[in-house]
Amino acid sequence: MDDGVxxxxxxxxxxxxxxxxxxxxxxxxxxxxEIYLATFRRNLKNQLDNIDIExxxxxxxxxxxxxxxxxxxAFDPENNDxxxxxxxx
Numbered sequence: 873m874d875d876g877v878x879x880x881x882x883x884x885x886x887x888x889x890x891x892x893x894x895x896x897x898x899x900x901x902x903x904x905x906e907i908y909l910a911t912f913r914r915n916l917k918n919q920l921d922n923i924d925i926e927x928x929x930x931x932x933x934x935x936x937x938x939x940x941x942x943x944x945x946a947f948d949p950e951n952n953d954x955x956x957x958x959x960x961x
């Protein structure tokens with residue numbers, strides 16, 4: 873993502889606050905925000921992938937790998953003990 877995208881996001885934000893946006897500008901703003909968020913997430917993942925921590929027991933753990941495992945487990949329905957139904961009150 874180049875600086876032009878961030879400049880455009882900021883310009884659209886300021887215009888929205890002062891005079892409002894057209895429908896086309898609202899769509900553009902939404903698309904640019906999605907680009908920004910995807911870039912932010914990718915950069916964060918890359919940073920985590922390059923960070924190793926040493927545990928008190930001396931083992932070394934990569935934060936990116938640890939996070940990926942935790943996310944997979946959190947969203948894996950086979951590992952989820954909680955079940956929800958319409959009958960629960």
